[in-house]
Amino acid sequence: MLKDQELKFSVAPMMDWTDRHCRVIHRLMSRRARLYTEMVTAQAVIRGDRQRLIGFDSFEHPVALQLGGNDPALLAEAAKIGADFGYDEINLNCGCPSDRVQGGAFGACLMREPELVGACVAAMKAAVAIPVTVKCRIGVDDQDPEAALDALTASVRAAGVDALIVHARKAWLQGLSPKENREIPPLDYERAYRLKQANPDLIVAINGGIRAPAEWAGHLAHLDGVMIGREAYQNPEILLQADLLLFGEAAPVTDAFAMLEALEPPIAAHLERGGRLHAFTRHLVGLFPGRPGARLFRRHLAEHCVSAEAGLADLRAAVAHVSRYEQAAVAA
Numbered sequence: 001m002l003k004d005q006e007l008k009f010s011v012a013p014m015m016d017w018t019d020r021h022c023r024v025i026h027r028l029m030s031r032r033a034r035l036y037t038e039m040v041t042a043q044a045v046i047r048g049d050r051q052r053l054i055g056f057d058s059f060e061h062p063v064a065l066q067l068g069g070n071d072p073a074l075l076a077e078a079a080k081i082g083a084d085f086g087y088d089e090i091n092l093n094c095g096c097p098s099d100r101v102q103g104g105a106f107g108a109c110l111m112r113e114p115e116l117v118g119a120c121v122a123a124m125k126a127a128v129a130i131p132v133t134v135k136c137r138i139g140v141d142d143q144d145p146e147a148a149l150d151a152l153t154a155s156v157r158a159a160g161v162d163a164l165i166v167h168a169r170k171a172w173l174q175g176l177s178p179k180e181n182r183e184i185p186p187l188d189y190e191r192a193y194r195l196k197q198a199n200p201d202l203i204v205a206i207n208g209g210i211r212a213p214a215e216w217a218g219h220l221a222h223l224d225g226v227m228i229g230r231e232a233y234q235n236p237e238i239l240l241q242a243d244l245l246l247f248g249e250a251a252p253v254t255d256a257f258a259m260l261e262a263l264e265p266p267i268a269a270h271l272e273r274g275g276r277l278h279a280f281t282r283h284l285v286g287l288f289p290g291r292p293g294a295r296l297f298r299r300h301l302a303e304h305c306v307s308a309e310a311g312l313a314d315l316r317a318a319v320a321h322v323s324r325y326e327q328a329a330v331a332a
């Protein structure tokens with residue numbers, strides 16, 4: 001069972017973006033945000049290099065593993081592996097429209113297969129004691145969003161799902177790239193609100209196009225959680241506002257500079273294990289939006305923080321572009 005408020009604020013699963021290094025950065029800015037992994041297929045979890053694919057640091061909790069797949073037995077096995085790894089939740093992807101995922105008949109295609117999704121959820125629920133949730137769209141292609149989302153919800157509820165996260169737009173499975181499928185089908189927040197009204201005892205979170213922290217409370221007046229994707233990645237400093245605004249708790253650090261200081265020990269440990277600085281710094285390009293020196297900061301990251309030899313001194317030098325500039329502005 002998900003406890004009260006556990007899904008109130010989360011950072012969305014994003015392939016190639018929300019890897020373990022990114023999640024450490026996000027966690028340093030909010031203790032309360034629920035963090036999601038990139039989607040990993042059930043087959044990969046079962047057959048692949050598990051440490052590489054789903055390994056994570058205990059510092060990241062609460063963290064949810066998102067699985068892709070459509071085979072109840074494989075999903076149950078992968079969910080069990082995820083639970084044994086220590087994840088706090090298993091989430092099933094019913095929203096990804098990429099060709100590769102469509103080829104495997106999972107992701108957003110599953111909006112057309114509510115009974116199968118119910119069977120997947122039931123199998124995962126039987127395999128693990130942690131919450132099992134579903135992230136879905138409001139429909140695909142010519143589906144009626146009222147009927148499609150109701151059918152999916154009824155099926156996963158009967159299977160004991162712990163929460164539904166609704167990316168509040170359709171996916172169009174033909175002719176749009178995944179990127180276009182996050183922009184072109186219109187958002188319909190009201191549809192997600194109606195779902196919550198019709199299922200008051202189901203935990204429902206909303207996702208899609210939510211940006212400024214000022215928008216968060218408006219959604220939370222209608223349902224249980226907001227999930228932020230691109231804005232959290234591209235402008236991560238918004239996460240500094242989450243704990244105070246939504247939970248009445250102080251943020252773990254005061255600003256991005258303090259976050260970067262706190263990030264040094266995890267980076268040092270990563271470098272010691274033979275990892276590259278770039279694994280972290282590639283997730284930092286959204287820092288300092290609009291601040292004097294931000295462009296130099298980004299350029300320094302790109303030019304000096306990518307090589308295998310790059311170390312903490314290079315990151316500090318990048319950051320110095322921003323702070324130095326600000327002091328100059330104050331002095332002037």
Ligand SMILES: Cc1cc2nc3c(=O)[nH]c(=O)nc-3n(C[C@H](O)[C@H](O)[C@H](O)COP(=O)(O)O)c2cc1C
Nearest residue numbers: 012013014015038039093167208209210228229230
């Ligand atoms: C680069 C990228 C990768 C994504 N990968 C996933 C994924 O692995 N699983 C998933 O459910 N959604 C994925 N999404 C969709 C996001 O989770 C989210 O639903 C979508 O971006 C809409 O939310 P936003 O407007 O707050 O970004 C991805 C989005 C982006 C931008």
